[in-house]
């Protein structure tokens with residue numbers, strides 16, 4: 366099933382759609398990081414979130430409970446990132462010695 | 463901060479040609495959605511007005527259909543820059559729904575099945591400027607466009623016209639809704655291009 370088809374059926378794409386927009390804000394690839402849903406506790410990579418991007422902003426929802434985990438609004442001169450739906454974000458980094 | 467002046471409305475633009483600044487004309491009806499589309503059977507649908515004192519006024523689908531309805535023909539303007547002219551709706555004016563509601567509130571927060579919210583000054587829901595609509599273009603409103611019923615507040619950007627509306631809470635203090643709490647303008651007048659906070 367193609368991405369376009371998935372969007373037609375479910376109205377959303379997966380969290381990989383956040384990679385480009387979030388790369389404006391962060392030096393790391395946040396889609397590979399793990400987050401925890403504040404509502405149901407489901408933990409997983411940001412890439413597994415359900416992203417509704419045909420909207421005034423990007424709305425990423427938990428695949429377990431539909432809770433809004435992340436919102437990203439891009440204005441002409443700023444990005445608004447709302448992470449109140451997430452307990453934590455774990456970013457894998459190179460081991461320091 | 464943006465300039466929010468609830469008193470600044472009522473300009474009559476029905477006959478005016480042209481589009482608000484930054485908008486383009488579309489003939490289709492784009493579907494925007496921040497989440498899964500709720501499927502609410504008509505016999506389970508309810509609309510509730512809750513006052514600042516907690517008093518509730520409730521309508522079932524059948525009671526809602528028994529209210530006098532209007533057929534507004536209006537231009538709609540989405541903050542994502544498309545505008546659609548002369549759209550035809552059928553629904554109940556908020557003047558009717560709020561007629562017997564006693565309140566001192568200045569603000570309203572509309573809330574929807576699925577969890578969406580949007581805030582407006584109460585004045586912007588009154589005096590023939592806002593409706594709860596259940597039909598579009600002669601047909602029942604499809605779930606993708608907010609059916610069974612949505613708010614219609616055409617003088618503000620279309621995100622204020624909450625899809626799948628289930629109620630309005632009247633408040634003595636302003637409470638930002640879903641997009642208003644994430645960078646979008648609190649009031650959202652398309653003619654003043656109030657898209658984002660600070661516009």
Ligand SMILES: [Zn+2]
Pocket residue numbers: 402403404405406407427428429430431432
């Ligand atoms: Zn969850």
